[in-house]
Amino acid sequence: MWRPPERIQFEAKLGHVPSREEAARARLFSPVAIGPVTLTQRTWIPAMVPWRATEDGFVTDDVIEWYARFARGRPGAIVVEATGIRDVPSGPLMRIGHERYIPGLRKLVDAVREASHGETRLFIQLIDFLSIRRRPDRAKYLERFLTITDAHRQALGEPALPEAEVRTRLTALPPAELAKVLTERELEALDFGYRERVTDMHLAHIRDLPQTLPGLFADASARAQQAGFDGVELHYAHAYTMASFLSRKNTRTDGYGGARENRLRLPLEVYEAVRARVGADFAVGCRFLADECIDGGSDVDDARFFGLAFAKAGMDFLSTSRGGKFDDAKQPGVGGAAYPYTGRSGYECMPQYISDARGPFGRNIAATAAIRSDIRAAGLGTPVVCAGGVHNFDMAEKMLADETCDIVGAARQSLADPDWFRKIALGRGGEVRLCEFTNYCEGLDQKHKTVTCQLWDKLDLDAPGVAKTADGKRRLTPPDWQ
Template identity: 30%
Template sequence: MSDLFTPLRLGQLELDNRIVIAPMCQYSAKDGAATDWHLMHLGNLALSGAGLLILEATGVEPEARISPADLGLWSDATEAALGDVIRRIRVYSPIKFGIQLGHAGRKASSQVPWEGSAQVPPGAGGWVPFGPSAVPFRPEDVTPIALDAGGLERVKTAFADTARRAARIGFEAVEIHGAHGYLLHQFLSPLSNQRTDAYGGSLDNRMRFPLEVYEAVRAALPAHIPVIMRVSATDWVEGGWDLEQTIAFAHALKDRGLDAIHVSSGGLSQLQQIPVGPGYQVPFAAAIKAATGLPTIAVGLITSPTMAQEILAAGEADAIALARGILYDPRWPWHAAAALGDSVHAAPQYLRCQPSGLRHLFR
């Protein structure tokens, strides 16, 4: 058996293999509620044979959404809509489901990508965003409201409440979004966090709120549900958040019982200079894994089964996450199993499509 198709344990959760479908925003919710698009999209990916499917960034409050069309889980109505989607998919798929809980912070209230991603002003269906400081993402954006003590408590409570809703729905893992320039990443980076209180300045202070959110989520969930933290390992900007600080944050999270870390990069500043290429973020995952021993998920232009297998065999990560690549090829795990001589779960309705030369591919 290849490393890619070896089972993986995250806390008390055992995954069938080490292929993770990364969160990918769909911008297709209605007032935060999941729609038929989510049933089709997630149902398709749930038949992929991956070990874990993590849902898109899900707003913990209405103002947490990246766009007005983002998925949310802050009310009984949004819980019922998403719960219905997941229950219907589970009838046909044994895949493990995770959900990413997020708050966009100063990057909230944006148009959907296919309409340009510009900020939607308050008078046109948008809202004034929140952030660690009154510093907008782009000069033309509305200046965010710096969260005061009450706001910090509100957001922390919202993360915990949303985690409880996720557990009631039956999600088997929860990922906290601390990457890509969204609220928790904004607190971590000195480029966006210009506070002078206990939540700004030193590294310990900038880590304080993200760690409090993690602790609130962990406390809200039963022990059998693992918690994953998504991080940007670097801002790709001089003087910003970097790998050394990420490793310190990972150590602090490990001390508090984190089950796994999902390593990405960038998204905080328009000044970022990213040398994009195959596996360009893997060295960050490898460094964090080596320094902390945390189960680590690598992501970012990992496109071939051979590349994924080599990363795992070299000990650079414990799991491989796919995003755009699995949208392009929703049967990537099937093809990976075929290429590596392994087997993968397939729905019985699809067993007849097994190629004649690969009689042991499906199980």
């Protein structure tokens, strides 16, 4: 069958296919300790949000099937998707903000244990996020949502103008003139949707985050422990609350912003609260950014400082990512929400194939290696996880040989072929279904639609080896691994 040259070139990226005996001797398939937990191999599936939970954040049969499917490939570890620590509505995003979520999470843990024959360790990623609203219709925003102030009246030259008339005047202004009346944040709310920041100190709940978040994370971690997880991954990355505290853009003046030491203060206090609650027999680590990849944001030097501090504090593992910020996200359509993976920082987090000279492969390697080097130079052995375009044995093994990291993470490749680690371990690496890094899955995530992979989503449901989940979505039935 004819294949285009670019497809042949891509398939060459399958790399060396080790024999079963060679794989058994490889670093990738050697054990590694993560605090109180030992992985049977150094393979790691990072958190991915598949949008399969209920609107109330409960585990569903489809959630369980999603993780059981990855577990059948027997990776060293799976990190369950970003799970909200607050008991607040958040759409079909999993939550752990109340005891009522524990039974469903326990079923998930049991399913992974059974599917992996007890080989895969299971962590859950805990996340906090601030309020963000969809981009409003211009007329509705000006007529209903905008809070009218004396500054608006002054800008219009009418200090005593009634509120209703102010709104009428603003609605009639062309965009260029309106921009002279509204503040920068008001224009952002109009053009992108309202978004809270950790620097919004005029809001009591934002001001009180240093007092509330340690307890919320500790409570959520205790629930994860009750549900049977092996550990938690504190989400200190991307566009969320804890990453915002670490960011150079955090200018809080209450001791939790500004200098690196101050920006690090709350993440360490959260970790200390979690550790005090769950004890030493439960693994606690974090995912954080090796580079924010935004103008004025934190860079690799900051990440090295943070990583060493986390290791010294006693975290059991560190997992690096990059980018994925709201700061440079593209403008959403009216009625849509800003998505933090649409700008340059988002691209750095999930780059595509045939998009630039580097493509998606290993963009986070140099920064992660620098972080790990500092930790080792300090005499600490904290395991470091690195992901980013990992797709074959050669790349993964080289990352370990070069001491870039201690554990290799692969998200999109694992979605393309949940058995790829297992296939390589059995000497069947030539059968691996390679991710094409087109970000079909990311496009679904952006729309909060059930995430699948383009390589198997459109398969004939009547074909051998294909079955449906409860909601009619496609999935591949795995082979009976020996």
